[in-house]
Amino acid sequence: KAGVTQTPRYLIKTRGQQVTLSCSPISGHRSVSWYQQTPGQGLQFLFEYFSETQRNKGNFPGRFSGRQFSNSRSEMNVSTLELGDSALYLCASSPGEGDAFFGQGTRLTVV
Amino acid sequence: AQSVTQLDSHVSVSEGTPVLLRCNYSSSYSPSLFWYVQHPNKGLQLLLKYTSAATLVKGINGFEAEFKKSETSFHLTKPSAHMSDAAEYFCVVSDGNTGFQKLVFGTGTRLLVSP
Numbered sequence: 372k373a374g375v376t377q378t379p380r381y382l383i384k385t386r387g388q389q390v391t392l393s394c395s396p397i398s399g400h401r402s403v404s405w406y407q408q409t410p411g412q413g414l415q416f417l418f419e420y421f422s423e424t425q426r427n428k429g430n431f432p433g434r435f436s437g438r439q440f441s442n443s444r445s446e447m448n449v450s451t452l453e454l455g456d457s458a459l460y461l462c463a464s465s466p467g468e469g470d471a472f473f474g475q476g477t478r479l480t481v482v
Numbered sequence: 483a484q485s486v487t488q489l490d491s492h493v494s495v496s497e498g499t500p501v502l503l504r505c506n507y508s509s510s511y512s513p514s515l516f517w518y519v520q521h522p523n524k525g526l527q528l529l530l531k532y533t534s535a536a537t538l539v540k541g542i543n544g545f546e547a548e549f550k551k552s553e554t555s556f557h558l559t560k561p562s563a564h565m566s567d568a569a570e571y572f573c574v575v576s577d578g579n580t581g582f583q584k585l586v587f588g589t590g591t592r593l594l595v596s597p
Contacts, residue, residue, distance in 0.1 A: 375525075404584070414572065414587035427584050461525060463585070471585060473518075473526040 373398065375464045375474035383480045389450040392477045396443050396464030402426075403445040404471065405437060408459040417460075420445055449479075457481045484509045484575040486556075488588035496596050501560040503591045505573030508554065514576040515556045516585070517547055521569045529571075532556060543567070568595045 376395040384390050396403050405417040416429040420439035437447040449456055457480050463471040489504040507513055517529040530541025537549040547558045556573060573588040 406585075406587075413589050416584050416586070419584060429584075463526075470528055470531065472528070475525040 377474035381478045391448045394445045394462030400464040402465040404463040405447050406461045452481045484577050486573045486575050486588040488591050492592045494594040495563045501563045503558040505556045516574040517558050518572045519569050563595050
């Protein structure tokens with residue numbers, strides 16, 4: 372069974388630009404969650420989608436948004452990038468209730 | 483709100499000696515607790531989980547953790563450290579009150595293993 376796939380693995384963007392990250396969950400999993408990992412703030416929950424609906428959202432500004440498609444793949448978008456958005460973005464896949472399986476992440480660098 | 487506190491930011495052990503990584507939790511109801519490991523430049527891997535069944539939980543790679551409600555603790559242990567255990571370990575609680583898949587992470591403990 373294939374694991375959680377995140378693309379791209381690495382990304383360099385300029386301040387003010389926007390970026391879209393992609394996550395393909397494990398086959399059959401309907402829940403996708405996103406987390407931001409930084410040295411200063413640690414791992415923080417961004418949002419969770421289940422069957423194309425956002426069920427919960429963390430404390431991030433509106434520049435961070437996401438969506439989920441009918442095949443459970445998810446994207447997150449960050450608009451008007453700031454230097455502080457540089458982080459490892461991790462996606463987690465789950466059948467809905469239970470274990471979360473993480474991808475290897477997308478390393479975003481904002482310059 | 484649920485939270486976890488990892489009591490040590492760094493733990494250093496010698497190969498072959500026991501490992502103890504400490505975690506205390508705060509929860510208004512019976513929590514679901516996890517330990518995840520992150521190797522450099524890698525994603526997070528689930529080591530073990532507690533979901534109100536047995537209080538002693540066995541995980542992968544020889545790790546285990548004991549849920550102690552009276553002490554609000556969920557410490558991670560391993561009898562004998564291996565060089566490959568060097569990584570960052572996260573104690574995690576599920577904010578499961580609403581049934582949503584939201585994990586609350588501790589600040590992490592970096593385990594250093596010397597030969």
